[in-house]
Amino acid sequence: DTAVSQTPKYLVTQMGNDKSIKCEQNLGHDTMYWYKQDSKKFLKIMFSYNNKELIINETVPNRFSPKSPDKAHLNLHINSLELGDSAVYFCASTLRRGTEAFFGQGTRLTVV
Amino acid sequence: GENVEQHPSTLSVQEGDSAVIKCTYSDSASNYFPWYKQELGKGPQLIIDIRSNVGEKKDQRIAVTLNKTAKHFSLHITETQPEDSAVYFCAASRGYGGSQGNLIFGKGTKLSVKP
Numbered sequence: 020d021t022a023v024s025q026t027p028k029y030l031v032t033q034m035g036n037d038k039s040i041k042c043e044q045n046l047g048h049d050t051m052y053w054y055k056q057d058s059k060k061f062l063k064i065m066f067s068y069n070n071k072e073l074i075i076n077e078t079v080p081n082r083f084s085p086k087s088p089d090k091a092h093l094n095l096h097i098n099s100l101e102l103g104d105s106a107v108y109f110c111a112s113t114l115r116r117g118t119e120a121f122f123g124q125g126t127r128l129t130v131v
Numbered sequence: 132g133e134n135v136e137q138h139p140s141t142l143s144v145q146e147g148d149s150a151v152i153k154c155t156y157s158d159s160a161s162n163y164f165p166w167y168k169q170e171l172g173k174g175p176q177l178i179i180d181i182r183s184n185v186g187e188k189k190d191q192r193i194a195v196t197l198n199k200t201a202k203h204f205s206l207h208i209t210e211t212q213p214e215d216s217a218v219y220f221c222a223a224s225r226g227y228g229g230s231q232g233n234l235i236f237g238k239g240t241k242l243s244v245k246p
Contacts, residue, residue, distance in 0.1 A: 023174075052233070059238070060169075060218055060238070060239045060241075061236075061238050061239070062175070062220060062236040062239070063236075064233050064234070064235070067233050074233065109174055109175070111174075116224070116226070116233065117162075117163045117224045117225060117226025118163070118226075119165065119177050119180065120165075120167075120175075120177070120234055121177075122167075122174030122175050122176070123174050124172075124173055124174050125172075125173070125174050
C-alpha cells in the first residue's frame with residue numbers, strides 16, 4: 020500500500036479553469052502538507068494542516084485552497100488557473116510537525 | 132522565518148569517489164535537519180536525519196554532520212554508485228507547532244555519478 024497517494028499524476032488544463040488534486044495518507048499521521056516544486060526543483064511549502072490549525076504560506080495566492088474532509092485527506096483546489104501555476108505539486112504528511120515527512124509521487128500540472 | 136542555503140547546486144563525481152553537500156540555516160532555534168533524495172519522476176524520500184543534540188550520524192555509506200555554532204550541516208556520501216545520482220535536498224525545522232515546525236528546504240543539489 021502506498022503511504023501517501025495523490026491523484027492525478029498528470030493534469031493538463033486551460034487557463035481560467037478550476038481544478039482539484041486529491042491526497043490521501045494511510046499512515047495515521049496528524050499533519051499534512053502541500054508543496055510546490057517549480058522548474059528549478061525548488062520545494063516551497065504552500066500549506067500545512069492538522070485538525071487544530073491551518074497554516075498558509077503568505078505568498079500563496081488565495082486562488083489556492085486546501086480542503087480536508089477527514090484526517091487522512093488533504094485536497095488542493097485551484098481556481099482560475101494561470102500559466103504560472105504550472106509546476107509539480109507534492110502532498111506530504113508527518114506524524115507531527117518536525118518529524119520525517121512522507122511525500123506522494125507528485126502531480127505535474129500544466130496550464131496551457 | 133527560517134532560510135536554508137544549499138551548495139553546490141550541481142555536483143559531478145566519478146563512481147567510487149565521495150560527495151559532500153553543504154547547507155546553512157538561519158534560525159538558531161531549528162533542531163531537526165533531514166536530508167531527502169529525489170529521483171526523477173518521484174517524490175522526495177528521507178535518507179538520513181539528525182537532531183540538534185547530536186553532532187554526527189552515519190548510516191552505511193551516508194553520514195551527516197551538524198555544527199550548531201556555525202549553523203551548518205553537511206551530507207557525506209562515500210563510495211558513490213551510479214544509483215546515487217539524484218537531486219538531494221537538505222531541510223530544517225524547529226520541530227514543534229506552528230509554522231516554525233514546517234520543513235524549510237534548500238534549493239537542491241543535482242548529483243551525477245559517472246561510471
